[in-house]
Amino acid sequence: KQEVTQIPAALSVPEGENLVLNCSFTDSAIYNLQWFRQDPGKGLTSLLLIQSSQREQTSGRLNASLDKSSGRSTLYIAASQPGDSATYLCAVCTMDSNYQLIWGAGTKLIIKP
Amino acid sequence: DGGITQSPKYLFRKEGQNVTLSCEQNLNHDAMYWYRQDPGQGLRLIYYSQIVNDFQKGDIAEGYSVSREKKESFPLTVTSAQKNPTAFYLCASSLTGDLKYSNQPQHFGDGTRLSIL
Secondary structure, eight states: OOOEEOSOSEEEEETTOOEEEEEEESOOOEEEEEEEEEOTTSOEEEEEEEETTOSEEEETTEEEEEETTTTEEEEEEOSOOGGGOEEEEEEEEEGGGTTOEEEOOOEEEEEEO | OOOEEEEOSEEEEOTTOOEEEEEEEOSOOSEEEEEEEOTTSOOEEEEEEEETTEEEEOTTOTTEEEOOSBTTBOOEEEOTTOSOOOEEEEEEEESOSOTTTOOOOOEEOOOEEEEEO
16 A cells, blocks of 8 residues: 655754755555645645656746655755745555545644744 | 635534534535544545545545535535544645546645544
């Protein structure tokens, strides 16, 4: 059964640093992988969606990469800002989940001014 | 502005009581979803509906029920059979229920926090 893991569970970095968030999955037979952001007590906002045939997607200061063979995705955030503080979740769409999303537990990111 | 509205924001359930969480969308999306979020865990799918008058169980459907009588609405009832209902409940929608090849992500409401009295 597909499992999605995000390590570390929490991360604190000074403002201005470039950083990488990790997402790993156990079954490489995925259709797509998505990254979301969640602010405290709020719903999720989609950041990037990578199809299985793609290697990366970019939006502004965010870049997500996908390596299906190794079961890994990374979310790169350039020049971090305090407003980037949030929990970042990844999710994969696979056949064994009846094509629904399977979610990681997220990484809570704190950017210190 | 188009979006998803969940109400209430906070809800308290008494022993033996059924409670209903509301979810309304004006995005004209075909598919709608209910997730449960517990601390330190990923979102878990309760129920989903790919079209009006049809819905399927997710991974943790026991103790919950839904209906999809209108495209815009997908209410979730937490029944007394759900013995551990305290959690953050999130409703989402997507343009299509075919998530395999879609490049359209799910849109989320702001959630309902349910607690036991």
